[in-house]
Amino acid sequence: DTMARRTADLKRELDELKKRAEDVFAGKRACASLPAAHAAVRLAEAARGEESVSGAGTYYRVLADAASIWPEAASFHREYLEALGAPLFSSGASLGPLKAFDPGRILYLDIETTGLGGATPLFLIGLMYSSGGALVADQLFARDYSEEAAVLAALAETARRFDALVTYNGLSFDAPFIRDRAAVHRLSFTPPAVHVDLLLVARSVVGGRTPNHRLQTLETHLCKRVRRGDI
Numbered sequence: 001d002t003m004a005r006r007t008a009d010l011k012r013e014l015d016e017l018k019k020r021a022e023d024v025f026a027g028k029r030a031c032a033s034l035p036a037a038h039a040a041v042r043l044a045e046a047a048r049g050e051e052s053v054s055g056a057g058t059y060y061r062v063l064a065d066a067a068s069i070w071p072e073a074a075s076f077h078r079e080y081l082e083a084l085g086a087p088l089f090s091s092g093a094s095l096g097p098l099k100a101f102d103p104g105r106i107l108y109l110d111i112e113t114t115g116l117g118g119a120t121p122l123f124l125i126g127l128m129y130s131s132g133g134a135l136v137a138d139q140l141f142a143r144d145y146s147e148e149a150a151v152l153a154a155l156a157e158t159a160r161r162f163d164a165l166v167t168y169n170g171l172s173f174d175a176p177f178i179r180d181r182a183a184v185h186r187l188s189f190t191p192p193a194v195h196v197d198l199l200l201v202a203r204s205v206v207g208g209r210t211p212n213h214r215l216q217t218l219e220t221h222l223c224k225r226v227r228r229g230d231i
Contacts, residue, residue, distance in 0.1 A: 009212055012214060056150045067135070108165075148181065
């Protein structure tokens, strides 16, 4: 049953990726017909950040209090801290390891790539963590292919501050992808010792109560939140 569910989830994810790819190419064709002034948006205008430097060069970083870009961030952060401190939390075997760490030592990670295989570059590593009583959004952008190494080096430097890593499908996708891309640039990446993959938690806890276990599906069914657009 577990293998069948995983196969079904994977097929749905591949179908969704195919649809997203078709939408992207359709969008590119649409942009080609627009006046030049509307064909592109500068990164610095869309996401206010600054050029930063890691051990492998320069990259673009957007570091912000999550409350400045997400109105509900402060209340969500309070609930998050309360949940980590609640006695009931430790009863969940899948999430139990997080109970051992200070919230400020837990790193949440997601990546955006130019393809599914490790032979294709990544262009964004999104991080979130608790710091100074607030939830912090930390985005590491490669503005072109030459900055990928700098982004990976910045991640490696940042990850050293944390004891636990939390992802969604990161054990199967994000972590191996990062390791492969780091190897291409002859960089080393050592993730935090504890890695909690929330996709595995969702499969265990939610089971068949949702159509699938895609992140957007769970957002809709559990959080009652619907994404608008792809970003």
